[in-house]
Amino acid sequence: GEVSLKELHERELTRLQHDLDNQGASLKDARQRIMELDKALRDNQDALSGQITKYHKDVAALTSDLDIRSDELERAKRRITSLESDLEGSHERETELSKKLTSSQDAYQAMESSLTSDLKKVQRMHDAKEAELEDLNET
Numbered sequence: 001g002e003v004s005l006k007e008l009h010e011r012e013l014t015r016l017q018h019d020l021d022n023q024g025a026s027l028k029d030a031r032q033r034i035m036e037l038d039k040a041l042r043d044n045q046d047a048l049s050g051q052i053t054k055y056h057k058d059v060a061a062l063t064s065d066l067d068i069r070s071d072e073l074e075r076a077k078r079r080i081t082s083l084e085s086d087l088e089g090s091h092e093r094e095t096e097l098s099k100k101l102t103s104s105q106d107a108y109q110a111m112e113s114s115l116t117s118d119l120k121k122v123q124r125m126h127d128a129k130e131a132e133l134e135d136l137n138e139t
Contacts, residue, residue, distance in 0.1 A: 044136070044139065047136075048133070048136050048137075051129075051132070051133070051136070052133065055129045055133075058125070059122070059125075059126070062118070062121075062122050062125070063122075065118070066115065066118060066119065066122070069111060069114065069115045069118065070115070072111055073108065073111055073112060073115060076104060076107060076108040076111060077108065079104050080101060080104050080105060080108060083097055083100055083101040083104060084101065
């Protein structure tokens with residue numbers, strides 16, 4: 001049984017056609033995978049963008065709150081200064097003003113403590129968001 005040259009060519013053509021079909025299927029699979037990865041990347045970018053926007057809004061709100069508290073602190077400081085100058089009056093007036101001063105100083109210290117606590121919260125939030133953003137950017 002010799003195989004004719006024509007039969008050898010036909011077998012080779014069939015094998016080559018089979019290889020081409022396999023490569024075409026592989027290309028189609030690769031193209032599909034690239035499209036899936038591209039969509040996943042876009043979804044991640046959208047999610048990241050949303051988180052960044054929310055983070056900026058949160059920081060803006062906290063900054064606004066801190067500005068208001070700073071103004072309150074300044075008013076409290078001015079009030080304390082005013083009360084201190086009023087203490088030059090009579091002994092009775094001095095005792096009354098001393099009570100008001102103590103109350104204002106307590107309020108000032110409470111606001112100052114609250115402001116310090118808020119500043120620490122903002123810093124912790126900022127650090128946490130920064131770490132979260134770095135983690136998201138690494139993926």
